[in-house]
Amino acid sequence: MSNSENLEPESSRGRPSEVLALNDPAAAIVKRCQTTSGSDFAEAYHELFVLFQDRVFTVCFRVTGNRDDALDASQEAMVAILRRIQGFEFRSKFSSWVYRIAVNAAIDIRRRRMDAPRGGVRTLLGADPEEDVAERSDARYQPEPSAELVRTESREAVREALARINPKFSALLVLRYIEGLSYEEIAEVQECNLGTVKSRMHRAHSALRTFLEGVGAQDI
Amino acid sequence: MTDFHELDNLPPGVLEELRSLGGEVAPPELWDRLSLNALGQAEAPGELWERVRPSVESPAPPIRRPFAFSASQIIASAAAVILFVGVLFFASERTTSSQPLTADVHSSDLREVYRARVFAVEVAPESLSGVGRHLAGLMGASGLPEETG
Structure with missing residues (x-):
C-alpha cells in the first residue's frame, strides 16, 4: 500500500x-x-x-x-x-x-x-516493522558489514544505520531524537496511540542496536 | 505531557550522535523545483532576476514596425496598382492600333518587303487603263498593246 x-x-x-x-x-x-x-x-x-x-x-x-x-x-x-x-x-x-x-x-x-540500492546492501532487519525483531534469530538478521560499512566514526555509523534499517524505524528515531518530538507528538504524526508508539520505538531501538553491533560500533 | 524518557534507553553515545544529525538546511534548489513543477512558474536565480526585473516590470512603449500595414491598406494599394497597370495597357493598345501604317513604314525591313510585293505584281496589259499603260511604258514595261482609236 x-x-x-x-x-x-x-x-x-x-x-x-x-x-x-x-x-x-x-x-x-x-x-x-x-x-x-x-x-x-x-x-x-x-x-x-x-x-x-x-x-x-x-x-x-x-x-x-x-x-x-x-x-x-x-x-x-x-x-x-x-x-x-x-x-x-x-x-x-x-x-x-x-x-x-x-x-x-x-x-x-x-x-x-530498494530495487536498485546503492552498494547492493538490502534494507536490514526485515520489511515489516510490525514484526518483532527481538524474536528473530541473530544468524539470519545479522548485518553483513562490508568494508564500506565498517567505520569507526560513530556519527557515520549512526547515519548509516538510519539509512539502512527499516525506514519506518528510521522515521521514528528521526522524529524522536533529531526533531525532538515528544511521544505524544509522534503519536499524532503517526495517527496512533501512545502504546503503539512505545512498542514501535522499542523495535526501532533494537534495530538500531543490532545494526551498530553489526558494524562494530556498538560501543559508542 | 507524559514522560517517556525511560523508553529512550539507547546508549548515551548513540543518543548524542543521533541528536547531532539534525539541523540540515534545505538547498535553494528545492524551492526552484517546487515553483517550476507545482506552481507552474520558474524564477530566475536571484541576481539574474534583479538585473532584468526593471525591464520586465516597467511597461514598455508600443513598438511601431516600419512596414506594418493593415489589411485594408494592403487591399487598397493592390487595387490601385492593378487599375494603373490596366490603364497603361489599354492606352498603349490604343496608340499602337491607331497608327499601324506609320509604325510599319518606319521599319526598313518591312519597307523592302512591301516594295518587293509591289514590283512582283503582275497585271494583264488589257486590265490597265490608257493612263496606266502610258505610265507603265514610261517605266520601261514592254509588250503593251498599241492604243487603238
Whole structure:
C-alpha cells in the first residue's frame, strides 16, 4: 500500500479544532493559504515553505540517507502539502501533519530505491516493522558489514544505520531524537496511540542496536 | 505531557550522535523545483532576476514596425496598382492600333518587303487603263498593246 494513501486530512481526536488553531504558530499562514488565491496564495505558501523547508528536508535526508533522494522526497512532500492544504482542518498541529507527509514521502522514496540500492546492501532487519525483531534469530538478521560499512566514526555509523534499517524505524528515531518530538507528538504524526508508539520505538531501538553491533560500533 | 524518557534507553553515545544529525538546511534548489513543477512558474536565480526585473516590470512603449500595414491598406494599394497597370495597357493598345501604317513604314525591313510585293505584281496589259499603260511604258514595261482609236 502506498504511503500516499495516508495523506488525507488528519482524523479527529476529539479536540476542538478552534483551540488547536489558536495554539498553532503556523495557523495564521495556513489560513491565509486557505482563503487566498493567485499571487496572494503563492506568497502565503512561500512563507509556509520557508517555515518548514528545513524540517522537511532533515527528515527526508535522514530517512533516505542521501541528498538526491531527500530532495526528491522533500519536493513530493511540499507538493502534497500544497495540494492538500485546503482540506486541513486543524484537528492536529499543522507541523504534525507536515511531518506525517514528509515521513511518508521519504519512506516511499526509500522503497522505490530498494530495487536498485546503492552498494547492493538490502534494507536490514526485515520489511515489516510490525514484526518483532527481538524474536528473530541473530544468524539470519545479522548485518553483513562490508568494508564500506565498517567505520569507526560513530556519527557515520549512526547515519548509516538510519539509512539502512527499516525506514519506518528510521522515521521514528528521526522524529524522536533529531526533531525532538515528544511521544505524544509522534503519536499524532503517526495517527496512533501512545502504546503503539512505545512498542514501535522499542523495535526501532533494537534495530538500531543490532545494526551498530553489526558494524562494530556498538560501543559508542 | 507524559514522560517517556525511560523508553529512550539507547546508549548515551548513540543518543548524542543521533541528536547531532539534525539541523540540515534545505538547498535553494528545492524551492526552484517546487515553483517550476507545482506552481507552474520558474524564477530566475536571484541576481539574474534583479538585473532584468526593471525591464520586465516597467511597461514598455508600443513598438511601431516600419512596414506594418493593415489589411485594408494592403487591399487598397493592390487595387490601385492593378487599375494603373490596366490603364497603361489599354492606352498603349490604343496608340499602337491607331497608327499601324506609320509604325510599319518606319521599319526598313518591312519597307523592302512591301516594295518587293509591289514590283512582283503582275497585271494583264488589257486590265490597265490608257493612263496606266502610258505610265507603265514610261517605266520601261514592254509588250503593251498599241492604243487603238
